[in-house]
Amino acid sequence: MMTTLGDRLRMARQKSGLKQTQVKERTNINNKTLSGYENNVSEPDMNTLATLTELYDVSYKWLLTGEGDMNIPSRIEKKKSSLTEKDERDIGKRMAKIKKDLLEGSSNDNNDALSFMGEPMSEEAIESLLEALEHAERLATLANKKFIPKKYRND
Template identity: 80%
Template sequence: MSTLGERLKIARQKCGLKQIQVKERTNINNKTLSGYENDVSEPDTNTLAILAELYGVSHKWLLTGTGEMSIKSNNKNSTSLTEKDERDIGKRMAKIRADLIEGISDDDNTALSFMGEPMSEEAIESLLEALEHAERLATLANKKYIPKKYRKE
C-alpha cells in the first residue's frame, strides 16, 4: 500500500506539474511540498484540500489510497491554464502593476498604504504576487463556465 506522500507525488506527476509550478499556484513552499511527498511531514486538512483540487483527485484517495483516484470532470483542462490564459493573466497583471505604480508616483497623498502606513516595494511585490495567484485561481475556476463551442479541447 502506498503512503500519503507517494500518492501526493503520483497525483502531481499525473497532472504534469513540477514542484515549482505547484508552489506558483498554491504558495506552498518547495521544501514543504518535498517534505509531504517524502513522508517527512503531513499537510493539514486545508492544504490537503488545496492539493486535491489542484491535482483533480479525491480527498479519500489521497488520504487512504482507496476509491477512485480522479474526480470526474467534464472539462479535461480544468486543472491547467492554456498559453492564452497565461498571456491574458500577464496582461492583466501588467495593467494592475502600472495602475499601482502610477498611483504611487502621481503624488504622495495617493501612495498605496496598509493600515495608514505607506507600503514598501517588497510589500507591493507581495501584494502583486497574491493578486496574480487569485487571478490564476479565478481563471481556473471559471473555465467550466466557458460555452462548449468556445472551448479548445
C-alpha cells in the same frame, strides 16, 4: 472514525515530516501550545490555522472540518496546467495593467502612495500584493472555465 482538529493537526504535521520543534522554528508557536492543539487541550485561532495550513501544505477546509481532500494544493497544481497559452498571456496583460495602475497611483503624490494600516507599503510588500493578486486571477480564470460552453472550449 471521526477525527478531531487535534488529530488532523498531528496527522498534517507528521505527513509534512516535521517535528514539533521544527514547527516552532518556522512559526514561533511554542511546543507546549502546539502540543495543546494536537491533544485537544486548546484550539488555534484562524490566523494560526492559516499558518499551519500553509506550512503543512494541506487544505484549510480539511484541517478545520475533516471534510474534503487533505491535499488540495496538488489539485490546484493540476488545474494550473490546464491554463492555455492564451490564458497565460491574458493573465500577464491584466497583471501588467494592475501593476501599472498601482505603481502610478503611488508615485504621483505621497498622499496617494499605497499604504497598509496608514503606513506606506514597501516595495517587497507591493510585490507580495501583486503575487497574491496574480494567484487570485489564476484561480478565477480556472473557476470561470467551467462556464464556457463546450463548443467554444479548446479542449
